[in-house]
Amino acid sequence: MAKAPSPRRRLSSSQRRKLGVMLMGVAALVAVITAHAAFAPQAFRLTSLVFDTYQTIKPRDATDPPVAVIDIDEASIGTLGQWPWSRRTVAEIVTRASGLGAAAIGFDIVFSEADRTAPARLVEEMRRQGIAIEVGPDLPDPDAQLADAVAANAVALGIALTNETSAPAPEPKAGFAFVGPDPQARLLPYSGALSNLSLLSERATAMGYFSFPPTPDNIIRTFPLISKSGDRLYPALSIETLRIAQQAGSFVLRSAGSSEGSAMTDLRVGALDIPVSADGEIWIYYSGLPNMPVISAADLFDPAKAATLAGQIQGRILLVGTSAVGLRDIVATPVDPAMAGVKVHAEIIDQIASGVFLQRPDWMIGAERAAAIAVGLVLLLVLATVTPALSVMTGLLLAGLVGGGSWLAFSRALTLFDPLLPLASLGAVLLTALPLLLMLTHREKRFVRESFGRYLSPTLVERLSENPEGLTLGGEDRELTILFSDIRGFTTLSEKLTPTELTGLLNNFLTPMTDVLLQREATIDKYIGDAIMAFWNAPLDITDHPQKACLAALDMVTALERLNSESGMRLKIGIGLNTGMACVGNLGSDQRFSYSCLGDSVNLASRVEGMTKLYDVSILVTDDVQARTTGLLFAEVDRVRVVGRQAPVTLHALMGASLDTALGQTELLERHGSFIAAWQAGDLGAAREYLRILQALPPNALSGTHKLYQERLETLPETAPDGWDGVFTASSK
Structure with missing residues (x-):
């Protein structure tokens, strides 16, 4: 028998309130x-x-920034021709900007292909088209001219680190010194890079990456100042230009912790110290750079503007980027939904130079x-x-x-x-x-x-008069088989009846259902309008309680058929069964309680009963019920993720006793089982074929289920989508 709840000391109302709230x-x-x-x-x-x-x-306070942008804008393209320009033109930009006093120049651009305007390539193309042309042996090479300009000036070439290629990044130009344990395990790794021509990379004295790591919402809030490709470390373009502007030779990276769990703390670039996160990132604190010069690239070729440009360029780091339509490198930032990528790098340089850093x-x-x-x-x-x-x-x-x-x-x-x-x-x-x-x-x-006794259940008066200490809450964990049932379409039916007629209908329905349940040793928990909740194995131990619950469900369907035949009604019910652990005992409040059960298994039984409407069957049971019965026929209908549960549950329709196979259910069950197997395996072609055969059979207990699957298959492609698991997620109870 069930163990009676242990007597407990009653708490005062104030204590109960505090305990409940806490x-x-x-x-x-x-x-x-x-x-x-x-x-x-x-x-x-x-x-x-x-x-x-x-x-x-x-925003961050505006400064007179030590950085300016050389913008390849629409005006520049209109003046100098379509992009990409000849490398001779780019070399001229480097030479002219350096001549105007630029402290360093960084390219937010990759020169990954040979110059298409090189004379040698033009001669080759003309000869390919059959045009005879004779030229001297020493044709000028624009790529070599750009390489000479890069080598002769303080220029940092840009590369794009990416995981979309395995092409190795070129040898880095800057070295790294470590103070503390090696933190490389914390750095963002990349499989390869989009790099410049080898001629340019070999002649360059500085090189940094400008590519932005992906973010969940594509807003640039942080940027890694150091990243890794293979076993090499690469600096960001921003700190690489700061390094060569200060004529520093290498970076100093400080870290703390052990070699297994080291974390970066700060990075030194020349005379500048930069606090970084454990992964080497800097939080970008945007100012909008209202005072930063933005110079059209075409202006560098206008002698009349030389004096003005000298004032804007002298002593500044120049970043070369694009804003022209079709070339835009646009990103979203916290202060601007469409900011040029080169301006983000300029923000980082200005932030580092001003020594203003966000900390997290x-x-x-x-x-x-x-x-x-x-x-x-x-x-x-x-x-x-x-x-x-x-x-x-x-x-x-x-x-x-x-x-x-x-x-x-x-x-x-x-x-x-x-x-x-x-x-x-x-x-x-x-x-x-x-x-x-x-x-x-x-x-x-x-x-x-009000009187305390007004809230007591009449069934407990006798027991409480003998044992007042029984007026306490309590319960025990037991394995139960729980049943929920209700009348289909009861709300619509009740609208057509007077209250008196509705009461008579319920009494006529609940009486035979109660008789059936009591005969099968059920404990009837409660009636909820037209619904019944019952369970087995408490307060007394009931052997084979899943089997008896299934037999009771079948008896309820039979009793309803008899009631319909005698009364001329056409009532239908849905029954859900589940077996599992639940807390059972005197549940409720100190003022009013009843012998009942609760727990996840009870909720699941209720959800299973609700699924009978969807699959148009009378009785649905879970795996835990079906596996512990003998001599009964079941048809698996689906794997369902019911409301309130993440783990899917397998549902089976209870078809009857094994003797019912003589009534023609053997073919139905075999073909239905093949259909369900194909559905769950994601073989939708086979599922459609099996379903066609099933729907050709005479109307049966699973016809509604098959109609539901037909509707599902009509919304699905010919083959199962990726990640198919055959599980249906219920959206309602």
């Missing part, structure tokens, strides 16, 4: 922290939007979680001790402190503290514990006003 609030806190950890990438996208808003409100240390996530727990517990203590109105005011005050603290951390200390997790914990506590507090407070007032 437990509910703690559960909400745990759920929020767990969800934040489980969905960290998605949560960080929301966090990033907060930080974007901060930058929009308070590795320990910040731990601090945010600690803050979430702290404010949540403070609010819980308030909820458990003061009125709901004061609790709400306290919650709003805590939310203001969290939001204000996050803004002050950004605006005063340039530190990025995410307020969303602490705010979410406050919201979760309020939305879960506050309703419970209101409910318990209301119930306590009602309890004082």
Whole structure:
């Protein structure tokens, strides 16, 4: 027999209220922290939007930046011709810009192919077309002219590191010195690169990458200053131009921790120290660069503008990029949805030179979680001790402190503290514990006003008079087989009947159903309108309870058929069965409770009953029921992910006893089984063929199921899509 709930000391109403509020609030806190950890990438996208808003409100202060942009714009193309220009023209840009005093020049462009305008290539093309032409042996080579200009001046060529190619990146030009353990394991790796012509790469004295790593929302908030391709380290174009502008020979990378768990802390470029994340990234703090000169490339060839350009170029780092239509390298940033990529690199250079850096240390996530727990517990203590109105005011005050603290951390200390997790914990506590507090407070007032006995179940009066200590909540975990059933279309049916007629209908229906269940040793839990909930194996042990539950379900269908025949009605029912562990006992409240059960297995039984409507069958059972029965016929109908559960459950239609095979169900079950196997394997062609054969059979207990699958197949392609698992996800109960 079931073990009786152990007597427990009754808590006062105030103690129960505090305990309920605390437990509910703690559960909400745990759920929020767990969800934040489980969905960290998605949560960080929301966090990033907060930080974007901060930058929009308070961008970095504008400076007289040490960087300018040489823009290959529409005017330049109109003046100098279509892109790509001759490398002779690009070499002239380098020479003229250096002559005007540029501290360094960086190319946000890759010269990966030979110059199409080279005289040798033009002569070759003319000869290929049959044009006889004689030229001297020493034709000028524009690529060599650009290589000479690059070698003679402080120029950093650009490359694009990528995982879309395995072409190796050229040998880096800068060296790296390490202070602390080697942190290379933390660097962003790439399989290859889009590089410049070998002639250019060999002559260049500096080289850096300008390619942006992909982000979930394509907004550039951070940029790795160091990356890895193969076993080589490469600097970003921004710090490489800073290096050659200062005539420094190498970079110094500092890290902390052990060799297994090292993390970068900062990077030195010449005389400049740059704090970086553990992965070598810098948070970009945008100013918009309102004072940065943007020079049209064509202006470098206009002698009348030489004096003006000298004032804009002298002592500055120049980045060569494009803004012309068709050549645009456009990216989204927190302050501009369409910013030229070269301008992002200019922002990094200006930020480093000005020494203004955003900080988000590795320990910040731990601090945010600690803050979430702290404010949540403070609010819980308030909820458990003061009125709901004061609790709400306290919650709003805590939310203001969290939001204000996050803004002050950004605006005063340039530190990025995410307020969303602490705010979410406050919201979760309020939305879960506050309703419970209101409910318990209301119930306590009602309890004082009304008689306690009015809320007791009449069936418990005898027992409670003998044992008052029985008025406690409690239960035990047992394996049960749970049944749910209800009448199909009852709402529509009830609209056509008067209350008296509806009452008579329910009584006529529930009486034979109750008789059947009691005969099969069921414990009837409750009636919910037209629905019945029952279970087996409590309070008494019932052997073979899954078998008896299935037989009871079949008897209920038979009894309904008999009732319909006698009354002329056409009622239909759906029955769902599941076997699993549940908590069973005196469940409810101190004021009113009944012998019942609850748990995931109970919820699943209810969901299974709801699925009978979808598949148009009378009885559905789970694997746990079907596997523990003998002498019964089942047809697997689907694997379903029911509402509230992630793991799919296999559903079987209970067709009857094994003797029913003599009634012609053998062919139906065999062909149906072949169809289900093809469906779950993703062989949709075979599934369609089996379904055609099944639908040609006379109407049967699975005809509605087959019609449902026909509708599904009509929406699917000829072959199963990638990731097919044959599982149906239910969207309603």
